[in-house]
Amino acid sequence: xxxxxxxxxxxxxxxxxxxxxxxxxxDAANKNDPATWHDEGIYYYxxxxxxxxxxxxxxxxxxxAKKGGFGHALATSYSGGLTQTKxxxxxxxxxxxxxxxxxxxxxxxxxxADNLNPKLFSLCExxxxxxxxxxVVGSSNAFGGRSGISEKQIVEFTYERLSAxxxxxxxxxxxxxxxxCFVYIGKVESTFANxxxxxxxxxx
Numbered sequence: 001x002x003x004x005x006x007x008x009x010x011x012x013x014x015x016x017x018x019x020x021x022x023x024x025x026x027d028a029a030n031k032n033d034p035a036t037w038h039d040e041g042i043y044y045y046x047x048x049x050x051x052x053x054x055x056x057x058x059x060x061x062x063x064x065a066k067k068g069g070f071g072h073a074l075a076t077s078y079s080g081g082l083t084q085t086k087x088x089x090x091x092x093x094x095x096x097x098x099x100x101x102x103x104x105x106x107x108x109x110x111x112x113a114d115n116l117n118p119k120l121f122s123l124c125e126x127x128x129x130x131x132x133x134x135x136v137v138g139s140s141n142a143f144g145g146r147s148g149i150s151e152k153q154i155v156e157f158t159y160e161r162l163s164a165x166x167x168x169x170x171x172x173x174x175x176x177x178x179x180x181c182f183v184y185i186g187k188v189e190s191t192f193a194n195x196x197x198x199x200x201x202x203x204x
């Protein structure tokens with residue numbers, strides 16, 4: 001190697017090192033900034049965890065929809081089919097793996113598709129038993145039925161568009177201790193329709 005090449009290499013190596021370090025620092029900053037693009041999904045922003053504030057909420061899959069048990073069947077038989085039978089989606093386990101201590105948390109939605117936004121989701125509170133969490137997804141009687149989440153389990157939220165495909169979502173009021181989820185209710189085909197994005201508030 002000639003002396004000129006050695007000199008040039010000695011000059012360029014520190015430049016490359018500084019450039020790589022700068023890129024790494026920028027990537028780390030973007031990773032912790034909710035206003036910049038992340039992998040598509042729903043995230044909880046924990047401002048108190050400086051090293052990794054963006055917590056991705058993994059979706060859970062519900063078991064087969066359940067209907068009212070023996071009590072409902074008995075009531076239906078005596079009421080001539082007028083009694084409503086509730087259809088429920090059930091998720092195994094009484095608690096989510098994602099636990100949030102903040103009662104008014106901020107969530108960030110990242111969409112690749114232009115036709116998706118938070119209006120196509122419902123924020124819901126589960127009914128909790130010892131072994132599962134359930135959500136009413138429909139009801140029926142002898143004369144017909146309807147689909148849709150029970151209004152009693154829906155929690156209102158607001159959202160704002162930060163940039164293309166990035167939205168900030170916040171509950172309108174403090175959330176009580178319990179189990180919650182975001183569920184896709186849109187008619188447009190989407191990967192978000194495959195699960196319940198569940199989390200717990202103040203649950204140990």
